[in-house]
Amino acid sequence: MAIEVHNVTKRFGVFTALDDVSVTVEDGALMALLGPSGSGKSTLLRIIAGLETPDTGNVAIAERDVTSAPARTRGVGFVFQHYAPFKHMTVYDNVAFGLTVRRTPKAEVSERVSELLGLVRLDGLAKRHPSQLSGGQLQRMALARALAPEPKVLLLDEPFGALDVQVRGELREWLRRLHEQIHVTTIFVTHDQEEAMDVAGQIVVMNGGRIEQAGSPRELYEHPSNEFVMSFIGPVNRLGDALLRPHDIQIKAHPDIAPGTVEALVRRVVHLGFEVRVELTLPDGRDVWAQVTRETAQELELAEGQILAARLPAPRVFA
Amino acid sequence: MVVSLRRLGPRTVALSYLLALLGAPVAMIFYRTFEHGLAPVWDAVTQPNAMHAFWLSVELVAIVVPLNTVFGIGIALLIERGRFRGRALLGLVLDLPFAISPVVVGLALVLVYGRTGWFGDWLTAHGIQVIFSIPGMVLATAFVSLPFVARETVPVLHELGTDAEQAASTLGASAWQTFRKVTLPAIRWGVVYGVVLTTARALGEFGAVSIVSGRLEGKTQTLPLYVQDRFENFDATGAYAAAVVLALLAFATLLTMNLLAKRTHRNTAV
Numbered sequence: 001m002a003i004e005v006h007n008v009t010k011r012f013g014v015f016t017a018l019d020d021v022s023v024t025v026e027d028g029a030l031m032a033l034l035g036p037s038g039s040g041k042s043t044l045l046r047i048i049a050g051l052e053t054p055d056t057g058n059v060a061i062a063e064r065d066v067t068s069a070p071a072r073t074r075g076v077g078f079v080f081q082h083y084a085p086f087k088h089m090t091v092y093d094n095v096a097f098g099l100t101v102r103r104t105p106k107a108e109v110s111e112r113v114s115e116l117l118g119l120v121r122l123d124g125l126a127k128r129h130p131s132q133l134s135g136g137q138l139q140r141m142a143l144a145r146a147l148a149p150e151p152k153v154l155l156l157d158e159p160f161g162a163l164d165v166q167v168r169g170e171l172r173e174w175l176r177r178l179h180e181q182i183h184v185t186t187i188f189v190t191h192d193q194e195e196a197m198d199v200a201g202q203i204v205v206m207n208g209g210r211i212e213q214a215g216s217p218r219e220l221y222e223h224p225s226n227e228f229v230m231s232f233i234g235p236v237n238r239l240g241d242a243l244l245r246p247h248d249i250q251i252k253a254h255p256d257i258a259p260g261t262v263e264a265l266v267r268r269v270v271h272l273g274f275e276v277r278v279e280l281t282l283p284d285g286r287d288v289w290a291q292v293t294r295e296t297a298q299e300l301e302l303a304e305g306q307i308l309a310a311r312l313p314a315p316r317v318f319a
Numbered sequence: 320m321v322v323s324l325r326r327l328g329p330r331t332v333a334l335s336y337l338l339a340l341l342g343a344p345v346a347m348i349f350y351r352t353f354e355h356g357l358a359p360v361w362d363a364v365t366q367p368n369a370m371h372a373f374w375l376s377v378e379l380v381a382i383v384v385p386l387n388t389v390f391g392i393g394i395a396l397l398i399e400r401g402r403f404r405g406r407a408l409l410g411l412v413l414d415l416p417f418a419i420s421p422v423v424v425g426l427a428l429v430l431v432y433g434r435t436g437w438f439g440d441w442l443t444a445h446g447i448q449v450i451f452s453i454p455g456m457v458l459a460t461a462f463v464s465l466p467f468v469a470r471e472t473v474p475v476l477h478e479l480g481t482d483a484e485q486a487a488s489t490l491g492a493s494a495w496q497t498f499r500k501v502t503l504p505a506i507r508w509g510v511v512y513g514v515v516l517t518t519a520r521a522l523g524e525f526g527a528v529s530i531v532s533g534r535l536e537g538k539t540q541t542l543p544l545y546v547q548d549r550f551e552n553f554d555a556t557g558a559y560a561a562a563v564v565l566a567l568l569a570f571a572t573l574l575t576m577n578l579l580a581k582r583t584h585r586n587t588a589v
Binding site: 071085086089098145173 | 353483488491500504
């Protein structure tokens with residue numbers, strides 16, 4: 001196991017950031033810690049890195065107990081949310097930092113840095129200063145810097161949080177490919193479920209300092225173990241205590257009322273490109289929305305005020 | 320016209336204030352000094368007592384400024400990065416030298432280190448003379464100029480945050496490597512400004528040094544004390560000439576730091 005966290009609890013004053021949390025991460029995994037802000041995901045990441053010390057519990061990296069080891073001996077690469085560049089150093093010196101503090105011979109440093117700058121596609125920018133880089137470039141520099149000393153694990157705190165939407169998409173794709181290339185065990189923190197599903201092979205969903213569920217994106221989506229996970233991963237309709245996915249609601253033209261379907265009044269139709277969001281009112285006055293494809297929307301000639309037949313899936317109720 | 324007058328108003332007031340407070344007196348000193356040409360001025364500043372006072376002041380600065388720079392940075396780190404109770408208290412204590420009159424500082428030092436003071440017997444027994452000699456003057460000067468480096472560095476450290484330092488530690492840097500390669504370069508302008516202020520204060524200190532030094536001519540007389548001494552002895556030329564030297568030293572300090580700042584800014588290409 002690359003990382004093992006056992007029964008870690010961390011309090012800041014009266015606030016419990018982590019409440020008896022245990023996680024294991026397999027060698028070479030790409031894992032997301034997913035949760036709303038204040039759920040403890042960043043604290044957990046910082047405890048693994050050694051930037052915070054747990055009140056109780058322990059942490060092992062590559063089978064070595066590092067609970068009381070200082071950050072610099074843990075062999076972790078950490079990418080900070082705002083990249084934490086060394087502003088007075090060039091890109092080259094930033095990336096070389098982890099090697100120069102270990103007194104690596106200059107020729108070796110130079111070779112490794114240019115290799116990494118190539119990997120993160122920053123070749124040619126070695127002599128720039130961080131203030132001359134864009135957000136995406138800073139992000140990649142921070143990644144190259146973290147990878148330079150060949151860490152056993154790579155930890156990224158909200159790696160795409162500070163970037164604009166388009167750059168974020170590109171970097172996600174790129175991070176996934178990079179991970180395929182170098183296979184270093186990676187954990188990243190995010191509050192964006194789509195990002196987690198897109199990039200990670202394993203997702204740990206956190207809430208209120210506890211782990212709600214861990215599993216593959218598909219497992220979490222198809223078999224959420226509780227209401228929080230279901231509503232956090234993917235859109236939901238709430239009918240009293242029951243939850244149902246919008247894309248599980250089937251709609252058909254009226255008066256094709258078959259057993260198991262109900263009448264539904266179209267309140268609003270929102271075109272979001274390929275997918276169309278149809279807001280419906282059910283006979284008992286409750287509102288739900290259905291997600292359908294553009295084709296379905298065209299076939300049904302969806303319009304406000306139209307009456308449709310809707311087939312609701314068996315709703316999920318969590319105790 | 321109305322617009323320009325309105326704009327002129329505050330600017331005129333500010334400039335007049337500056338002129339009345341700073342410009343006119345300094346200009347007057349220079350004028351009175353060189354009123355009769357260079358020769359009498361040269362004679363006055365090359366007097367053995369004047370030379371001695373000059374070098375003594377330089378010596379005090381050379382000892383006190385490095386000391387207070389090191390301790391100032393250390394205290395700033397304790398206040399901003401330390402994790403202990405009483406950090407707020409430390410900040411308060413740090414401001415004491417600003418709050419206490421230098422004369423009181425001088426008297427306090429005499430009470431502690433003087434021959435009849437707390438450590439008096441021990442010091443005499445070991446043949447160490449603090450009061451009326453250089454060690455006492457160093458103590459007095461260090462005390463009054465203590466807060467500058469720390470006070471200038473604390474806000475810069477705060478602004479810097481801990482991310483870069485933590486990044487350095489995850490990259491394998493020791494505490495010292497992190498300080499030298501990451502923290503210090505980032506706070507250097509705060510430190511430099513603190514050093515300028517410390518130097519200026521140490522050069523100009525009068526009250527505390529006046530008491531602990533005993534003002535022994537040619538022995539424990541610093542440049543400000545020498546100016547006072549000449550003035551009291553109706554030697555206007557000597558007083559003005561020494562005052563001009565003191566002013567020039569201060570200008571030189573400011574100028575050096577300014578030049579340093581410019582050069583480094585060009586190198587880092589911000």
